[in-house]
Amino acid sequence: MKFKMNMRKRHIMEGYSFIMLWIVGFMAFMAIPLGRSIYYSFQNLSPSKAGLVAEYVGTQHFRAAFTVDVQFLPLLQSTFTNMLTHVPLVLIFAMTSALLLNRHFRGRMLFRGIFFLPVIIASGTTLKKLMEQGATNLPIFLDYDLYNMLRLFIPGDLLINLLTYADALTMVMWDAGVQTLIFLAGLQTISPALYEAAKCDGATKWESFWKITFPMIMPMILVNTLFTMVSSFTRADNGVMDYINQRVFAENNYGYASALGWIYFVLIFIMIGIVFLLFRRSLSSMEGR
Amino acid sequence: MANPQQFINNLKVSDKINPAVKFYTIKKSKSFVGNLFYYFVLLSLSFVFLYPLLYMVSKSLMQTWDVADATVRWVPHQLNFHNYGVAFTEMKYWQGLTNSTIISLGSALLQIVSCSLIGYGFARYRFPLYGLWFVLLIFTFLVPPQTIVVPLYMFFSDLGWINTHLPFIVPAAFGHGLQGALFILIFIQFYRRLPAVLEEAARIDGAGAFRTYWQIMFPLGRPAMITVFLFSIVWHWNDNFQPSLYLRLPPFYNLAQRMNGFYGKASMTADQMSTSVSSGAIGMAPTVMNQMMAGVVLSVIPILILYLFVQRYFVESIERAGIAGE
Numbered sequence: 218m219k220f221k222m223n224m225r226k227r228h229i230m231e232g233y234s235f236i237m238l239w240i241v242g243f244m245a246f247m248a249i250p251l252g253r254s255i256y257y258s259f260q261n262l263s264p265s266k267a268g269l270v271a272e273y274v275g276t277q278h279f280r281a282a283f284t285v286d287v288q289f290l291p292l293l294q295s296t297f298t299n300m301l302t303h304v305p306l307v308l309i310f311a312m313t314s315a316l317l318l319n320r321h322f323r324g325r326m327l328f329r330g331i332f333f334l335p336v337i338i339a340s341g342t343t344l345k346k347l348m349e350q351g352a353t354n355l356p357i358f359l360d361y362d363l364y365n366m367l368r369l370f371i372p373g374d375l376l377i378n379l380l381t382y383a384d385a386l387t388m389v390m391w392d393a394g395v396q397t398l399i400f401l402a403g404l405q406t407i408s409p410a411l412y413e414a415a416k417c418d419g420a421t422k423w424e425s426f427w428k429i430t431f432p433m434i435m436p437m438i439l440v441n442t443l444f445t446m447v448s449s450f451t452r453a454d455n456g457v458m459d460y461i462n463q464r465v466f467a468e469n470n471y472g473y474a475s476a477l478g479w480i481y482f483v484l485i486f487i488m489i490g491i492v493f494l495l496f497r498r499s500l501s502s503m504e505g506r
Numbered sequence: 507m508a509n510p511q512q513f514i515n516n517l518k519v520s521d522k523i524n525p526a527v528k529f530y531t532i533k534k535s536k537s538f539v540g541n542l543f544y545y546f547v548l549l550s551l552s553f554v555f556l557y558p559l560l561y562m563v564s565k566s567l568m569q570t571w572d573v574a575d576a577t578v579r580w581v582p583h584q585l586n587f588h589n590y591g592v593a594f595t596e597m598k599y600w601q602g603l604t605n606s607t608i609i610s611l612g613s614a615l616l617q618i619v620s621c622s623l624i625g626y627g628f629a630r631y632r633f634p635l636y637g638l639w640f641v642l643l644i645f646t647f648l649v650p651p652q653t654i655v656v657p658l659y660m661f662f663s664d665l666g667w668i669n670t671h672l673p674f675i676v677p678a679a680f681g682h683g684l685q686g687a688l689f690i691l692i693f694i695q696f697y698r699r700l701p702a703v704l705e706e707a708a709r710i711d712g713a714g715a716f717r718t719y720w721q722i723m724f725p726l727g728r729p730a731m732i733t734v735f736l737f738s739i740v741w742h743w744n745d746n747f748q749p750s751l752y753l754r755l756p757p758f759y760n761l762a763q764r765m766n767g768f769y770g771k772a773s774m775t776a777d778q779m780s781t782s783v784s785s786g787a788i789g790m791a792p793t794v795m796n797q798m799m800a801g802v803v804l805s806v807i808p809i810l811i812l813y814l815f816v817q818r819y820f821v822e823s824i825e826r827a828g829i830a831g832e
Contacts, residue, residue, distance in 0.1 A: 228631060228632075228633070229631075229633040229634065231631060231715040232627055232630075232631025232632065232633040232636075233627075233631075233633055234627075234715075234716075235623055235624065235626060235627025235628075235631060235715075235719075236624050236627040236628060236631075236639060238620055238623065238624060238680055238681055239620075239624040239627075239639075239643075239680065239681045239682075239690070240639070241680060242677060242680025242681055242682045242686075243642060243646065243682070245661075245680070246658070246677045246680065246682045246683075247646050247649070247654070247682065249657070249661075250654040250657035250658045250661060251649070251653070251654055251657075253656075253657035253660075254653060254654050254656055254657045257656055257657065314551065317544075317547065317548060317551075320544075322541070322544070322545075326818060326822075328548050328552060330813075330817045330818075331552045331555050331556060332551070332552070332555055333817075333820075334555050334556065334559065334813075335555055335558065336740065337740055337806070337809055337810060337813050338558050338559055338562075338806055338810070339558045340740070340741075340744045341741075341743075341744025341745055341746055341762060342744055342745075342746040342762040342763075342765055342766050342805075343558075343744060343765070343802055343805070343806055344744075345746070345766065346765065346766070346798065346799075346802050347558055347561070347562075347802075350565075350795060350798075350799070387554060387557075390551070390554050390555070391554075391555070391558070395737075443647075443648075444688075447647065447648060447650075450650050451650055451651060451652075451747075457652070458650075458652055458747070461652045461655070462652075462655070462747075462750075465655060465656060465659070471656045471660075474655070474656055475653075475656050475657075477652075478650070478652045478653035478654070478655065478656070479653060481650060481652060481653065482649060482650055482652075482653040485648065485650060486648065489648060
């Protein structure tokens, strides 16, 4: 007998057969581990000969993280404040480089290749090694006599802060590779006709940036914000990440590590929720266009 | 107007003092200064991006006397590859390279196949619970690996997969693994943009859903594939977090781990690092920085070479693939 299905059912079957692989993977590598890690976070796990022995301790780990642990909260705080300054700077810089690279000029491909180079070199372990050597700062700002030269014009306290910020910019620039590419891809999708129309109506470059470019790449700004946030939470130099690893592998404190992981995750989720809320208005106005 | 100069030469004399032409030439010279400034900005930014590479290479070629010499800033007095020799043997380079290659290449190829398939499913089909699965896909992208590190480690150790390459390769085959969700999103975005006419034609000619995908759509996905391939290989190559969880014995270490544990010969080697629980307790020997940098160069050089080859296609493919959401 021929297997009969109507079009709609067949469409659904085919769709599911394409994503089935992912659903299976999701269960095995995401849903079940997540569930188990919630369970562990309420337990005390102690290694013994018969494997791990679990003992229910309620919310003890969560309370300990906020009251007893003297290292976790400061680490958490510094991670989040770093992120708050880092993300806007990365976005602004990525946007600037994307605008620079979007023009037609000789050697465009070469420069694009160079701008993306830090993603290859200055990431992960290599970045960690470079940081250990203090090579993540250019010797321009704090070396040399820039401080003494500028002190004549800018008050000393302010100047030190400014130069330290400028010094941190190297990291911002190295981190902006992927974001630059996303913006670049976004800029390519904007029709030149829009700019021409704006020019005919007498808009300056500045105006057409804010009235055309900016709203058109709003979705990419959202994508980039999320990407930068997620990558800054999982960076090689992130203190929280190291701290949780130590709890697992140096102390075998599985239950507590799971609890810390969950606190971290919930906070990240709240931050991302806020970002979505901020972007919602501009995105919904885009769709109504 | 191919050649502006030729255009001006071809004009009659009376035209040459024509204000419009004058305006044209003035504008030209103005844009020359603009261009100069533009290239200046690009070049100075390029320096910042090339800096880590220059730093690594220059330091790795220096010897102890060069470091002590204040006149040496970038270029050492003589070319000496001694550091590379030390780093090469101390890191057991070939062993590390093999491990890194299996993990990165294996995961990257599997992620291309699986993420493309899944991305196509999400891009072209609408089914019940579509919204739920899509939200869960975004969710997987956002969950930090630390949150599930404990159960995942136990899961793999129950299966006996510790010190094998399977914890990297198997999740990749299911469209998970390192940044799997992001790669699926890239493919979704790419397939959504392709016109549906192509598939309709294939379906009318009698091809089934999978055949249509495999023979028509998958080969068309090449721009997105290059992007995913490069990202996947680079991130797996540089990642130290997951390997440090699943590869616990020195012979199985990948290059990133070896590099991480390598501080020069005077100090401890990667093998000794793992046996001593805390290196701080015994007191670390001073780092031999130049040898360490040679180790860093050695471990990034394979992907750097890969990048040199695919860079061109990669940057082009970004334009066509559109790695961003819309």
